[in-house]
Amino acid sequence: GNSVTQMEGPVTLSEEAFLTINCTYTATGYPSLFWYVQYPGEGLQLLLKATKADDKGSNKGFEATYRKETTSFHLEKGSVQVSDSAVYFCALSVTGANSKLTFGKGITLSVRP
Amino acid sequence: DTGVSQDPRHKITKRGQNVTFRCDPISEHNRLYWYRQTLGQGPEFLTYFQNEAQLEKSRLLSDRFSAERPKGSFSTLEIQRTEQGDSAMYLCASGSGRAYEQYFGPGTRLTVT
Numbered sequence: 001g002n003s004v005t006q007m008e009g010p011v012t013l014s015e016e017a018f019l020t021i022n023c024t025y026t027a028t029g030y031p032s033l034f035w036y037v038q039y040p041g042e043g044l045q046l047l048l049k050a051t052k053a054d055d056k057g058s059n060k061g062f063e064a065t066y067r068k069e070t071t072s073f074h075l076e077k078g079s080v081q082v083s084d085s086a087v088y089f090c091a092l093s094v095t096g097a098n099s100k101l102t103f104g105k106g107i108t109l110s111v112r113p
Numbered sequence: 114d115t116g117v118s119q120d121p122r123h124k125i126t127k128r129g130q131n132v133t134f135r136c137d138p139i140s141e142h143n144r145l146y147w148y149r150q151t152l153g154q155g156p157e158f159l160t161y162f163q164n165e166a167q168l169e170k171s172r173l174l175s176d177r178f179s180a181e182r183p184k185g186s187f188s189t190l191e192i193q194r195t196e197q198g199d200s201a202m203y204l205c206a207s208g209s210g211r212a213y214e215q216y217f218g219p220g221t222r223l224t225v226t
Contacts, residue, residue, distance in 0.1 A: 032213040043117075044156070044204065044217040051213065089155050091212050098169050100146060101206075101215060103155030106172075 002102040003025045004090050009107035013080055021075040021107055023064075023090035031092040033057075033066050033073040034101070038087040047075075047088070080111045115139075117218035119205050124193055125224045134221045138207030145188050146215060147180060148204040149173065156204050160189060179219045195225045 007022040025031065035047040035057070048057035051070035064075045073090060090104040126132050138145050143164050148156035157160045159178070161169040164185035174180075177195075182188040192199055202222050206215040 034213075036217075043219040044206075046214060046216070049213065091155070095213070098161045098163075099144070099208070099215075100158040100161055100169065101148075101156070102158070105153065105168055106155050 002031070002092060002094060002097070004092055004102055005105035006090050006104035006107050010110060011078075011107060012110045012112065015082055015111055015113055016079045019075070019077040019080045019084075019109070021090075021109070022090055023073045023075065023104060025071050025073065025090075025092050027071075027092055027094055029094040031094050033064070034091045034093070035064055035073070035075050036089040036091055036103075038089070038106075040086070041091065044089070080109070082111045082113055085109055085111045117205055117207050117216055119203075119218040119221050121221055122219060123193060123222045123224075125226065127143060128195055128225055130195055131191065131193045132195060132223065133189055134203055134205075134223075136188045136190070136205030136207075137220060138187070139216055140207070141207075142207035142209040142216075144208040144215075145182055146206045146208075147188070147190055148206065150202040150204055150220070151200075158213065159190075167225075192223075195223075197225045200225045 032048045032051040039045045048059040050057040052065035056065045089106045091101045093099045146161040147159040150156040162182040177193045202220045204220045205218045208215040
């Protein structure tokens, strides 16, 4: 079946620190990969996506590269801000499987001033 | 575009009661998904509609759960004879066109006492 594994959290960083959140996956078929973010009191929002190997998704200073050889989609940001404090979910969907999303457990990021 | 809306946002019910949630997707979105999210976990797929047809149901969706999408617009999710284990956030998402993108509503938080 399909599954997503995220690194254990929570993660606490100082403002302007470098961020890496690890995500690996297993999938039957060829998946598209996503990072969703949930800010406090808000719904899930799509942060970025990649639909084929070696694609790089980017948004709001965050980046993630679809690595088929390591089945990974790690999220990075060069300099985090307090406003990046949120819960981050890695997810995948497989074309032809009704495109339903399979999520990781999520990781809470707290950025202190 | 007003986004995906869900009603109610919060529901507290006693064990054994029936509850019904409503989801209004983004206009013209033909795909609609229901997910369930428990504390500390990522959302888990429950069911999928394409227009008015329910095309997939997860094994998580016991026979106490039923979902409808009459006329391919809004959707309802009903839980009969609620149990404490049903306490969770119920999320609705919709999508269209590039099927891998889904837009989430704010969720309905159910508490069964």
